[in-house]
Amino acid sequence: MKQLNVSLGERSYPIFIGPGLCNLADVFKPYVRHKQVMIVSNETVSPLYELQLREALQGFEVDSVILPDGEAYKNWETLNQIFDALLEKEHSRQTTIIALGGGVVGDMAGFAAASYQRGVDFIQVPTTLLSQVDSSVGGKTGINHPLGKNMIGAFYQPRAVVIDTQSLQTLPAREVSAGLAEVIKYGLIRDEVFFTWLEEHIEALVALDPATLEQAIETSCACKADVVAADEREGGVRAILNLGHTFGHAIEAFCGYGNWLHGEAVGAGMMMAAQLSRLEGALSDQDVARIEVLLKRAGLPVCGPGEMKSDDYLRLMRLDKKVLDGEIRLVLLNRIGSAYVTDQYSATHFESVISGTASGQR
């Protein structure tokens, strides 16, 4: 078992990474303060892992609420199922909420924990690659609004993140690829050595080789933990974690949440960010090509849906949380391993990227 730490003063917490952690009582016990526990999971993950987790929690009063599966359910109605369960089972302010599932479950359980009685403890047990390397770490929680993704939520840190790498063995290939989008992102924004390592190991990751996966998860979480520790509430550097996300959110919103997986939209979005970076003269042709090849080998799309027009991008991107006084701020790349945030870029270049006419785009 490996342990990382997210350094946030009194809100610091550990990330545990290893196979089979999900049913180890000793991992959970120090982070559950009182006897009540509410497991929040979904109809796909619960049959696979809830029993294991309940065994690790023997001696506690454990209830659970099972949500429908999918980004389409990341809304108020589903969130309210968690509040209903907590109140019907009379959970007090001392309860601990455990999120068992992917990013959607973690985001909703986390926002429920932030809001129930104005804040109760919670623990993340992410079971998808995407949630293990990204959404379970850093305290971003929330739900979607019909007019925008993650528009309602809170910054709320868990007490611990427990990453059971064995849970990836049951993950569908499409979701593995979606998770790899965020893994590749860390190489792109901060770590060229890691990007090169990924070029050497991407097939092993796609094939779910346990040791390779564990190393990729550890490096990704360490990167995320560093960035979050430096800027918890995204006042500055944390924004680089959104590489590809402003384009990606527009794609997700256009297609209806859940039709494109988040990681798939981010994959296409990172490619668009790379294209724009190249047009802006910041990124070399060679780097753009390396990025495109790696995304494809990871099983990810490298352009948005064909039916999406530049007006669609514009309209949906203007609603992004990174829009400051009307200007669309984007994360661009200087080179592989170095990102920057800017609203200073050529409107012509931007237009050619979102209209799909930049050279190299199909």
Add this chain to the structure above:
Amino acid sequence: MKQLNVSLGERSYPIFIGPGLCNLADVFKPYVRHKQVMIVSNETVSPLYELQLREALQGFEVDSVILPDGEAYKNWETLNQIFDALLEKEHSRQTTIIALGGGVVGDMAGFAAASYQRGVDFIQVPTTLLSQVDSSVGGKTGINHPLGKNMIGAFYQPRAVVIDTQSLQTLPAREVSAGLAEVIKYGLIRDEVFFTWLEEHIEALVALDPATLEQAIETSCACKADVVAADEREGGVRAILNLGHTFGHAIEAFCGYGNWLHGEAVGAGMMMAAQLSRLEGALSDQDVARIEVLLKRAGLPVCGPGEMKSDDYLRLMRLDKKVLDGEIRLVLLNRIGSAYVTDQYSATHFESVISGTASGQR
């Protein structure tokens, strides 16, 4: 204009108190960071004060959303009207939400500010006595759930609180009394001198004498600011602010939110807490009598609704946020001016208070 300060490190903020502040541009300008402003008000308050406030905000891009009036609307559906308005008008993460109204508007606008894009700035402009002396200060925000009051929310501090004492001149008498319940509470829990001052000035307050009101508001806010600064998230001493509230919340839930005003329920609840304190041997008969007389002179009820039985209290109080592992924690009084929090009290005494058979109860 008087100014107090709530000392919470980087989350510190000023409270301004005085007549006519609502339309003074200089009061607001330093606390609005960017050009967008969303006024959240209700259908009763907006016609009286929104224009004044808009005049003070000339030069900003001001939108508003007008909610239905009343505690019965303090729910998700109404909260969502705020999110809808923010997104439809494309408010960015840099927007400022201004709550213009009573406690319900402030609680909902505050929770919307805490949750919109994971947190935007907000300013409280409380227009009722209750919200001026209590709910606008201290950062408690939230909405009700059918199974419990304020069960969903956040601790989220405003950037400033602007108390325009002139707005009380349009307040219905019943709401003035409800506000006085919280004013009396500060005397009971922390300040016998203030309680005695209230005994001397209660008729002037009921009659809305401006100078007397301003002094009562200032003393109340100073007390609240002290307690909140000592314990922002209610880990300890802040709980004494809930004197009468656990009983009161049960009354509100039983009668349906809004049928009893919050302050009325707190008035009856403080009387019940006083009765229990007397049975426990902590409070003298004479003090109980003083409390009852002052509550009555303030126009407040001194017992719960006749049709509410002890089982109703028990069931509804067990859902209170102050319940720790099943025990109902209460705020009791040692004497006028000194409160303590405890779950150690005689079940027989408690039963006789909630069944209305304690001596002196009707």
